[in-house]
Amino acid sequence: MEYGYIIAGFAVSFIVGMTGVGGGSLMTPLLLWMGVTPGTAVGTDLLYAAITKASGIVAHQRNRNIDWGITGWLALGSVPAAAITVWALHGIHADTQTVNMVIKLALGLALLLTAVALVCKKALLAFAQRHAADWLNLPPGKLKVVTVLVGVVLGVIVTLSSIGAGALGTLALFLLYPLLQTNRLVGTEIAHAVPLTLVAGLGHAGLGNIDWVLLATLLIGSIPGIYLGSQLTGRIPDHWLRPALATMLVIVGVSLVKPALAALA
Template identity: 70%
Template sequence: MELAYIIAGLAVGFVVGMTGVGGGSLMTPILLFFGISPATAVGTDLLYAAITKSGGVLVHQRARNIDWKITGWLAAGSVPAAAATVLLLHNWHGDIDTVNRIIKHGLGIALLLTAVAIVFKQKLLTLAQTHASDWLAMPDERRNVYTVIVGLLLGVIVTLTSIGAGALGTVALFMLYPLLPTSRLVGTEIAHAVPLTLVAGLGHAGLGNIDWHLLANLLIGSLPAIYFGSKLAGRVPDRVLRPLLAVMLVVTGTKLVF
């Protein structure tokens, strides 16, 4: 089974490196397929994401692709929301069946939302650019409040499902900051995802929802695969790869919800 986990990490890492699609939307369903409980799959994937995304922060920081002010406003909502969600799960932890059921249904909904974000990403970005003047006219104080609210929603979703910090977070950021360059948008999203997934992951660790042996095997496969996948970025047409990923997420998400 160790080899299967390493191969899973390799496959997910390769796709993430090549496409930039968040690992959670791929890794967590794979872990469920292996028979890992929903709570353990989510908890393990959160720490997996925190570790694998940390390298991305260093790369983007060197390239000055991170807006730390936006990252701070997002974290002001997401980190407390993640901590509060963990406390809520702790209150239910005696009834592990209820926790797994809540996480399973939340995961299915998050997968469906991520699939929509992947398929309609370009249309959503175009819509944001079309109404850019309206967004830019918004007072900074109101935009900061909306950014905190987006962070709060992401904190709950990511803590429950380990999904959403990538595709959903990027689209939400672009709607609020339509003139932010794509490279800076991605760098800011990754910088925000690290503290969020770390806090949520450590919270799940406190609940005993981490399989440390599984985490090590996933990292063994994924870390080199992310590097090599990034070297092939752009070789596979986006219009081919994204719909295939979206179909997989819709099928998995529908199965989990219903």
């Protein structure tokens, strides 16, 4: 299976490099399909994301593409939320089946939200630009409070599903700060994602939800995958690629949500 995991790391990183779609929305469902338990898939993918995105901070900081103020307010909400969510999971850790069902439900819902974000990205961005003045007229204190609350939501979603730090986080940032330049938006999202996924991943490690061999093999495949995928950026028309990915995410999301709801009912 080690070779299968290397191929999985390569395939997901290749798609991420080519499309920019968050790796968690692809990696975690793939690991579940390969027979990895939900808790281990989420925990391992969180640390995988923290390690792979850490190098991005160096590059973006060198180009001054990170707004550390926004990053700090997001982290003020997301990092404590991640820690509390892990603590809550620890409280029901005796019932492994319940924990796995909760993770499957959160994962399915996060996939559906990511699919909506992919399909409706242009419409949402246009909406944000039309209403930019509404946000700009907010007192700085209120905007910071909203940013912290968005961080809380992201912290819970990412910790339970390993999804959302990329696609949902970037979209949330654009809606809150529509005048933020795209390069600074991406850099700020990466800078926020690293501490969030690191804290959530270490929390899952404390629950025993990390497969260290799996993590290492995924990283081996990801390095050439992200490089080759980035060379093909823009080669496939966006109006074909996004609906195809969104359809796949919806199918997987529904397949996870339905049995999880039935089991928890």
